Amino acid sequence: MGEFELIERYFKRQQPKTDRSHTGIDLGIGDDCALLSVGGDQQLAISVDTLVAGVHFPKNAPAEAIGMRALCVSLSDLAAMGARPLGFTLAITLPESNEVWLAAFSKGLFEVADRYQCSLFGGDTTHGALSISVQVHGVLPRGQALLRSGAKVGDLICVSGDLGDGAAALAMIQQSVPEAQQNRLDETTKSYLDARFYQPQPRFDLAMHLSGLASAAIDISDGLLADLGHICRASALGAELNIDRLPVSPASRAMSKMLAELESETGSSVCERWALTGGDDYQLCFTIGESTLRELSARLEKDTLVLPISVIGKTVSTPGIRCYKQGEPYSYNEQGYQHF
């Protein structure tokens, strides 16, 4: 049973018995954030993410980097919803009270908090295996949220930046490619991948322009196929993907070549696998009408936002995601990261 099935079966089906219109909960489980109303013309967007040591980051990862990553990945959900950060809570479970570790962790955490103007306003500290839950709270004008459910048949499917960097970085950090071999990578590549893993950039810069233009949006945390799958199911449609159009960074290509040497696979096939199912990219995947995309491009150019947007496919009425490579149907089965 995967994470989504588990949530669906045990936590989602049980709806509140009260009339939802009076509860202040405008949107519950099933999107990047939940949406609350407590009066006024704004909505509160809320999302929580837990990082477990040894699962979401290596146990020996630098504390400062863990602090940065913990807040970045949660903020990415606010960006995917088109919300502006307000503040966050931190529920941290610690194996010991290690002052050096705590000083470094809080330094990293607050560096990101300052960068995105997001204040820590509450939390809980407990004793146990290292685990960090960050719940972010953002605001947006009522009705302006970028939902997963708004895609229309015939929309273009777009992604920001490059895909597969998260998986490439993980291969480096977890030493799937031995350190001796990694030494052939230049320092720029190494620090690029390190930053992509520990400081994934929530795409607020893009999201602020998507409101009112994109028909649906999600951040890519579990892998393109899994996350685009969420848009498809929520919007009751399917997708056709052009594998040749997947945007991939030089760093990801370099790492994938090294891993391919070890696994008698081709570098391009590793690269493609990372881009489709790797997860941890925290780029935005969104759908948009063809003419509206031109409007978006004009807006981005005016804002001088240097962030490539790639058109990688289109939405269709038949459910499911079908991949095409050089015009031919192409089978791809892996469905993204599974927690269980």
Place this chain on the structure above:
Amino acid sequence: MGEFELIERYFKRQQPKTDRSHTGIDLGIGDDCALLSVGGDQQLAISVDTLVAGVHFPKNAPAEAIGMRALCVSLSDLAAMGARPLGFTLAITLPESNEVWLAAFSKGLFEVADRYQCSLFGGDTTHGALSISVQVHGVLPRGQALLRSGAKVGDLICVSGDLGDGAAALAMIQQSVPEAQQNRLDETTKSYLDARFYQPQPRFDLAMHLSGLASAAIDISDGLLADLGHICRASALGAELNIDRLPVSPASRAMSKMLAELESETGSSVCERWALTGGDDYQLCFTIGESTLRELSARLEKDTLVLPISVIGKTVSTPGIRCYKQGEPYSYNEQGYQHF
């Protein structure tokens, strides 16, 4: 370094660099809940609590009971703030995807959710050592929160219900008193203590009457001395406690007698220790002017609320908490549950 010092040192000192009046965060770290504004004449009260298996509940505790307790203890913070429940998020870390466990856990969780009209609207599911973070969200009219910081010198210190039941229940559940000996307890006592641990009742019934009357309030989760200490520090005053007035249940007396037999301590001294420092009681401790207490009593009587309120001391200008027993100064050093 204790939990509070750790928070103070690493997480509280770093204040947001933005002007707080524009952020929507009305109250940050340091009370039972944080308070947010997102427009309108209401505030959102937020609190998060993590329960770690083997620390906050026995590893073999029934899943249904864990689900109930996880939500009850978080809701208690909303009650202590005078807020009405709205909804909650659940960040759960699971060692395995065990369907029997999950079905029982969600049954317990939603039973409490329905009881207090509080909907699950979001969360995260991860893989690792069993741990449950529940963040509750409640609403209250702007400016009506029951803060820790409002106590005035000369106020009476009151508590609801009985103190020490949490610790007595833990002694039973953790078998500090061996099972053979526990068999001498009648079933009513056992099930009373079991319910006090796994279904501590958030005191919304009392809190709704405290708004506008009590000068400060807190829920007793870390023990009376620790939690009253929070009120004293936040209100910049001290307290004098009358040990003879501590309300204790027959069940707690029965358990404490059994433990005393094992530890060559007197039953009354165990009972007193549990009431002062045991924690996990989730009763409310509040301060109130003497004449206002009469108004509260009249309100409670009119509402036919059957919940004893005990006056256990008064606030004074000298910082610190001093205990008195039969009129004599009485030294008590233990300071409540320490997480580290």
